[in-house]
Amino acid sequence: MNGRYQHYLSLKTTHPQKHTSELAAQMAISEAELFFCRLGQDVVQLRPDFTALLHGLSLVGEIKNITRNPYAIHKLVGRYDNLRLGQHGIVLNPRALDLRLFPAQWHCAFAVDEQTTQGLRRSIQIFDNQGSAVLSVFTTEHTDLNAWSELISECSLRKHRELDLRPYPVPLHSGAVNAQALEHEWRAMTDVHQFFSLLKNHEVSRQQAFRAVGADLACLVDNDAVQQILVQAEKAQNEIMIFVASRGCVQIFTGPVDKVTAANKQLHVANPAFSLQLNMHNIAETWVTRKPTREGFVTSLELFAADGTQIAQLYGQRSEGMPEQLIWREQIDAVMNTGVAA
Known part of the structure; x- marks a missing residue:
């Protein structure tokens, strides 16, 4: 058992209500690195083939999708219907699951089976090049779990792939404005x-x-x-x-x-x-x-x-x-x- 994983377990026991991003901040690592240290425990690394992953999500039925930044958390229950992929991606379901996707910013993904006080919680977690969350997909009681399991099996990496995280690029905003x-x-x-x-x-x-x-x-x-x-x-x-x-x-x-x-x-x-x-x-x-x-x-x-x-x-x-x-x-x-x- 690696030292980071032991540190995570200790923090999780001490702060059971804290979100993974908060625990990662306490450990002075990115959230993606925290999931990486849990590989072989309750986390599986997925291939960064995001086209296959998104098409697979369109077959699992209802899910809960969470998109967040450090200051807001937005949760929607819906389906990955009407998926369109090109240079960018769209899940076009106004008044339901409605997403604009930018896979060029995506870097790595993990499947998570986490035991909680409410039972087993299954999710897919996707991160950018800096290890920050892009989106999280959780199963619901109406998800097709057979299709979900097939997706995880098809997209799983057989051999762990090291993360290649990078610092955030400096915005190219000019000082002067016309x-x-x-x-x-x-x-x-x-x-x-x-x-x-x-x-x-x-x-x-x-x-x-x-x-x-x-x-x-x-x-x-x-x-x-x-x-x-x-x-x-x-x-x-x-x-x-x-x-x-x-x-x-x-x-x-x-x-x-x-x-x-x-x-x-x-x-x-x-x-x-x-x-x-x-x-x-x-x-x-x-x-x-x-x-x-x-x-x-x-x-x-x-x-x-x-x-x-x-x-x-x-x-x-x-x-x-x-x-x-x-x-x-x-x-x-x-x-x-x-x-x-x-």
Whole structure:
């Protein structure tokens, strides 16, 4: 039994409620390295053939998919139906499991059979080149366990493969911003997806772009805005969209919000097939942004941590080719009127 695994067992016994990422941080290693040290115990290493892995997941039926960053956890129950793979990947099931996948960022994967107080918990854990979680897939009581077992068997590595982790690349954001040109291009957009090209062309982060344009396009608001707008959406029962991203996956919830609770700045959203957890203490900036489309402006609420990580994005539900919900705009206006940041 290796020393890291013994250290992990000791920490897990002392801190049974802590997440694997927290235990890895205490051990001063990445989360992927923590799973690697458990090989031969309750973990199996999988081949980094992510095309085969994703196609296999499309055959197992219902699963619980978790996409997280250090500040938010987004859980959806659904199926890997309507999987499309190309340069990027899509699991396109609006109002169900809805993912945007970036396998070029994926590095390694593990299958885990972990005994818990609730019984055996089966999962597949995927990590990026830095050893941080991309996404986690858990079985449910409705998963086809035979198909799951076949997938694990087919994708398992017969011989362990050492991890080749790398430090995070330094963002190539220029110090100077041509605010006039950036704002001109922003106002000329006809589709929200053009915003990614705008950032790339100007070599700026989202927050740099927000600061460079007029307040009608991007405006700082109070960091309690996310709680306010979720409570409004819960009362009105209008459909909203909540995006949470890791470095290799964007996970999207679409629908009405059933239950919002907040205690000691811990915000929870709970639906039968969806949940969101975030600590509002981690929100350093909250922006309302408006991006032009052929159908009019699309408005978002975007949350950022102090290190620049985008914690989450919220939108009103909008189908392609349709204008934005009026009720969502009213909810955003109410947040801006009551919680504008200094």
